[in-house]
Amino acid sequence: MTQGIRVQVRSAYRPDRSEPGKYLFTYTVKIANDGEAAARLVARHWIVTDANGELEEVAGEGVVGHQPYLTAGEEFEYTSFCILETPHGSMHGTYRMVRDDGSSFDAEIAPFPLVVPGALN
Secondary structure, eight states: OBTTEEEEEEEEEOGGGOBTTBEEEEEEEEEEEOSSSOEEEEEEEEEEEETTOOEEEEEEESBTTBOOEEOTTOEEEEEEEEEESSSEEEEEEEEEEEETTSOEEEEEEEEEEEEOTTSOO
């Protein structure tokens, strides 16, 4: 949690959309405003790491075409995907949030695994 903004992520391997060397993972993100001050998510910055230690940075405005505005107690949930060349890796990052007074901060997204079942013992 960062300044009242809580980010939770669930990931899933999609074998129906994968093949050797292209492992597709979906991830569902729930962003909740557990604080008292409203904030708008204006940008994202992801760091994706595969099993070889290769990094890919993904940055852009909003999430899935939205810049959700969250007042106290509100939540926003979305699902997206990434493709790895290896059967496991991880993601982490930040969401740039802007308050009504114009101040901004980066809400932390803790690292989460992307793992093909059975790939790690």
